[in-house]
Amino acid sequence: MDRDLEIALVERLRSGDPAAFDAVYDAYRARIYSFLLRLSRHRDVAEDLLEETWLRLVSKAADLRPDTRLAPWLFTVARNLYWSYCRARRLDEQWRGSIDLWPARSAEPSPFDTAAGRELESRIERALGALPLRYREVLLLVAAEGLTPTEAAAACAVTPEALRQRLSRARAMLARELAAGERRTAPVTREAVS
Amino acid sequence: MNSDHFADDRLADAIASLPVVDLDPARAEEIRARSRAALGRHARSRSPWTAAAWPAWRRVLEPALVAGVSAAFLLEVVGRALSLEGF
Numbered sequence: 484m485d486r487d488l489e490i491a492l493v494e495r496l497r498s499g500d501p502a503a504f505d506a507v508y509d510a511y512r513a514r515i516y517s518f519l520l521r522l523s524r525h526r527d528v529a530e531d532l533l534e535e536t537w538l539r540l541v542s543k544a545a546d547l548r549p550d551t552r553l554a555p556w557l558f559t560v561a562r563n564l565y566w567s568y569c570r571a572r573r574l575d576e577q578w579r580g581s582i583d584l585w586p587a588r589s590a591e592p593s594p595f596d597t598a599a600g601r602e603l604e605s606r607i608e609r610a611l612g613a614l615p616l617r618y619r620e621v622l623l624l625v626a627a628e629g630l631t632p633t634e635a636a637a638a639c640a641v642t643p644e645a646l647r648q649r650l651s652r653a654r655a656m657l658a659r660e661l662a663a664g665e666r667r668t669a670p671v672t673r674e675a676v677s
Numbered sequence: 678m679n680s681d682h683f684a685d686d687r688l689a690d691a692i693a694s695l696p697v698v699d700l701d702p703a704r705a706e707e708i709r710a711r712s713r714a715a716l717g718r719h720a721r722s723r724s725p726w727t728a729a730a731w732p733a734w735r736r737v738l739e740p741a742l743v744a745g746v747s748a749a750f751l752l753e754v755v756g757r758a759l760s761l762e763g764f
Contacts, residue, residue: 499720501713508709513699520698530700534708541716607691626692654688661688 484510484553493551496544504544507553508537514554514628515561521623522565524612532568536561555630559638562620569616610660618653625650 484492495503515536519529539560547556611619617639624635636646699705 499716501716504713504716505709508712512705512708513697516700517696517698521695526700530704530708533700534711537708537712538715541712542719544716545719603691604695607695611692622692626686626689627695629693654686657688657692 489553490549493547493549493553496540497547497549499544504541507540511554511557512537515557518558518623518628519561519565521608521611521627522562522616522620523568528565528568532561532564535564539564552634554628555634555638558624558628558630562624562638606661606664607657610657610664613660614653614656618649618656621646621650622653622657 492503492507496507512533516529516533519532519536520526523529523532536557540557611622614622621635621639624630624638625632630638632646632650633643635650636643639646639649641649
């Protein structure tokens with residue numbers, strides 16, 4: 484989002500302008516939902532936390548600083564809500580694993596590309612889902628959502644140095660998971676081809 | 678490290694290319710409506726005539742009103758007492 488537009492939207496949100504809320508909602512709803520869905524791996528949880536994220540925004544709208552950056556603000560709230568949810572439910576990371584969460588994409592280049600693309604997506608989703616939450620979240624915030632490491636560090640309430648280390652470990656873990664996934668699927672693929 | 682550090686990575690590219698998933702349109706509109714309603718409530722509760730200025734008005738008006746009524750009552754009592762004494 485253009486910075487000038489963002490500043491203008493924040494100013495209008497502070498004064499309770501519903502049209503400004505609509506603009507922010509339309510710009511970030513799907514991104515926040517995707518983030519929560521990939522964190523939680525459960526649609527219902529992601530939807531409830533998404534709603535709570537927006538309710539937090541409107542309840543705090545008047546107190547937003549004029550220079551608030553909306554994406555880091557929203558991702559921080561969403562991330563904190565999910566951690567609170569996990570603590571409240573005493574969830575550990577047993578929820579990891581692959582679930583067919585993703586609806587079909589609307590525009591696909593060709594059947595082959597579709598199959599190849601979905602295969603890759605599916606492998607990455609599975610590998611991401613297998614990571615511990617604290618590693619998964621940094622990958623999602625930085626690589627998927629484009630937050631700067633400084634913004635992601637603030638969102639995760641860690642120092643930039645700690646985030647750097649966590650990100651590095653997360654990448655290594657993801658690479659290992661992907662490699663392990665390839666080894667698991669390779670014999671099946673060969674069998675199917677022969 | 679900055680974001681470019683990660684942007685060069687093919688793994689990061691793959692994560693960045695994961696599809697953005699939206700929720701069911703009906704549910705999305707339900708959340709929008711609830712949030713807008715909450716925004717309206719918060720905006721009203723912070724409007725000058727309610728949350729912020731009304732206590733200030735009350736701080737000024739209430740003592741003035743109490744003082745006025747008390748003075749009138751006192752004057753009436755003194756007036757009646759004087760009239761009973763024949764003044």
